[in-house]
Amino acid sequence: MKKLLDKIKGRVQPSKSYTPLEINNNIEEISSIKQFKMLHVCGQGTFSSVYKAEWTERGIIVAAKKVLALTTNEREILDRLKNEHIIETYGTILQSPDHYIIMEYAAGGSLYNYLRSRNGDRLTSEHFYRWTEHATEAVRYLGSIHIAHRDIKSPNYLITENQLKLCDFGTAKFSKKGTSMTSQEKGSAAWMAPEMIRDRLASEKSDVYSLGVVIWELFTGGIPHAGADNHYQIMWLVAVNGVRPTIPEDCPAPLRQLMKDCWEEDRYSRPTAEDLLQKIRTKSLGLPLFV
Missing domain, CATH: 3.30.200.20 (Phosphorylase Kinase; domain 1)
Incomplete structure (x- = not known):
């Protein structure tokens, strides 16, 4: 350790x-x-x-x-x-x-800042489904052209005309089997997959892990690993202790399972973004449709 x-x-x-x-x-x-x-x-x-x-x-x-x-x-x-x-x-x-x-130019700023401005108020189900689809479609598209973004997080999703759009490709790489990260390409601790921390290995499945954290943010309105003292502690908790963001008790079971699937320790056991999109587009996550 x-x-x-x-x-x-x-x-x-x-x-x-x-x-x-x-x-x-x-x-x-x-x-x-x-x-x-x-x-x-x-x-x-x-x-x-x-x-x-x-x-x-x-x-x-x-x-x-x-x-x-x-x-x-x-x-x-x-x-x-x-x-x-x-x-x-x-x-x-x-x-x-x-x-x-x-x-x-995205006049709405970042998703991270937007969620902070709501002071903990959750998105409506319709809003959640729409933005979760947008966030997931961006990751699906990158996977379809064999690009690993390697820094999927709410600060890198921008809001324009009520749409989410992914930005910042400074650490992205072409990758079919995974790609290593240099010491300068650290990612962001609260969204990093365990293999990125331990082995400095990022892939499309690492992006799915990070997307799972963004989906958690969209549901809860919270900050992932907010109780940690610093990013080193977050890395330790995720990579060594297997800690993941706490899912609220009132989270519907299908949505809870989707997040947990994204956060599987074994990256090969994680779903593809295409798998996630099917559940999101059919609104099969257990959320009431008119709330």
């Missing part, structure tokens, strides 16, 4: 209106960030900052994500993505020192 804990700590064109589908048939190589008027900061992380910006030549609002670098792998992945529940990428700026990803 000490060896595992040591491992965990050591990782430590013309002017007109464009719709998203019109813009992103192919990701554009944009010459300069000067084409954009920065409005305000939407969010900041260790390696990136996201700005709300106006693309002045096109008269639309976008999100401009400033990154340290854009790898060939990330660019290839962004080029492949085309799904209504994936945030659209319009273009990239690769002129040093400016490296930006220009994306669809």
